[in-house]
Amino acid sequence: MARNDPDLHWVQIRHSSYSRIGPLVQAGALQPYLGRLSGFPGAQVWRVDSPLTVQSDHQCSIAGVPLQAALHHQPSHAYCAMVAASPHFTQYAGTGELSRLLRSHDDWDPGGFAHALEATVRQGRVPLPRPVLAVPPTTYLTHWLADRSFVSRLSNGHYMLGLSYTVRYVPPPGLARRSAVGLDLGIDPLTVAHTDTGATRYFRPTSLRHVGQLPRLSADTHSLLRDLIYASGRLDGEGIVAWLNFHAHTVYAERINHMGMSTHWIHSGRDRAIHDHHFSALSQYLFASGVDFRRVAPHHTSTLCAPCFEHQGRVVYGLRAGDRFRCPACGVNLDAHANAAHNVLLRGRMLPPRGRAAA
Ligand SMILES: [Zn+2]
Structure with a gap:
């Protein structure tokens, strides 16, 4: 990885979406890529040559074709930058509070927590400009490069989606790297x-x-x-x-x-x-x-x-x-x-x- 290369974060594409990748290649929305990439090099790599949009933690679309992928499995700074740049992103409101309850486990009430989870899901996903399941680190200024994405097929037959970011580090006051x-x-x-x-x-x-x-x-x-x-x-x-x-x-x-x-x-x-x-x-x-x-x-x-x-x-x-x-x-x-x-x-x-x- 050269210092000026964008950061690349790979997430798993769901098995249920594998059958959509072949048609995307045939339609030219995925183009064979022979350059070098960091992370999962894969047996075969394509560059996404069509608009990629993100709808939720679990779904994006390439050329309008929906793909299920673990988009929330990225480091917080990248995930938050992707969400911030995705006007159609929807998520469950209230999950920030659920996350706090889960981690603090003070006054843990299993029945009440399960009820709150069910109620959150029942309300459905809503458009929210900021992710509720991650806090962007203030020390990393991150920008999602929506037009630089990749699909990789691993030698074991599984598919990954690679998302690119530029990242700039802002040192905190009093930095003491001794x-x-x-x-x-x-x-x-x-x-x-x-x-x-x-x-x-x-x-x-x-x-x-x-x-x-x-x-x-x-x-x-x-x-x-x-x-x-x-x-x-x-x-x-x-x-x-x-x-x-x-x-x-x-x-x-x-x-x-x-x-x-x-x-x-x-x-x-x-x-x-x-x-x-x-x-x-x-x-x-x-x-x-x-x-x-x-x-x-x-x-x-x-x-x-x-x-x-x-x-x-x-x-x-x-x-x-x-x-x-x-x-x-x-x-x-x-x-x-x-x-x-x-x-x-x-x-x-x-x-x-x-x-x-x-x-
Ligand atoms: Zn000894």
């Missing part, structure tokens, strides 16, 4: 950060366990609840970005290929958001804000003793039991995630300078 930081990325904790001053910081996901107490919901209501759960996971991830943007000049994270996703529906919605965050949003946010972000090799970061390596240059494998890590050589007994984040930082600091090897 640290290099290693990250251990996961589900819970969401992230553990270890700084080069020896500090450790934990980011935990907002608990949604209470959602399991809800009564059975209609299909549309369940879909809205899933959107709320996704938005909650995204908000948790963006809290990490805000902290890193303020404190870190350099961030290292493991190169990850796959993360375990929960099969329970409550957690699968949240895990999807976390997955999207760890895989793409985190690096895109930091790239846009000028934080040096680099991935390191992931092997053994959770079993090597970071203090032994840092202070004595010794490679010692420790014992991990659940969330604890114990070193047989120096005797430390640490939180395993903190030790892993420390290893990521040490490994990152040994990377060759940029430009001499691939990041």
Whole structure:
């Protein structure tokens, strides 16, 4: 990704819309694209060569042909820019309050919450110029490039929609980027950060366990609840970005290929958001804000003793039991995630300078 390339965010197209893509290619609304793109390169890529408009979180149209896609699965700054530039966008009013109730779970009333969800869906989607399921970060000025979109067919046969944005970062007052930081990325904790001053910081996901107490919901209501759960996971991830943007000049994270996703529906919605965050949003946010972000090799970061390596240059494998890590050589007994984040930082600091090897 060159610095002047627009940011590209990929979202899944729903299976039910796959049959509409062939006719769009035949009609010339999708043109074969052979340039280089970041993110999901795909087995086959088309550039959208016809007006793309957005009607809701779940629907857009190309040349008037509706496509179902997870448009709300974008980082907040991009999603909000898309909504702001979509005059025909409709959404459920009142979901902002539902989101607050879901996340705060003070005075949690499952029956009352289910009733409010059902009532919101019954009222239907209404035109609203500002998204209610995301708050645009004030530090990112983002503009949607509606005439630069792509459709990609992955080698597994699935289709993705790529939306483009220009992004400018506006530093907050008092910006204090003093640290290099290693990250251990996961589900819970969401992230553990270890700084080069020896500090450790934990980011935990907002608990949604209470959602399991809800009564059975209609299909549309369940879909809205899933959107709320996704938005909650995204908000948790963006809290990490805000902290890193303020404190870190350099961030290292493991190169990850796959993360375990929960099969329970409550957690699968949240895990999807976390997955999207760890895989793409985190690096895109930091790239846009000028934080040096680099991935390191992931092997053994959770079993090597970071203090032994840092202070004595010794490679010692420790014992991990659940969330604890114990070193047989120096005797430390640490939180395993903190030790892993420390290893990521040490490994990152040994990377060759940029430009001499691939990041
Ligand atoms: Zn040790």
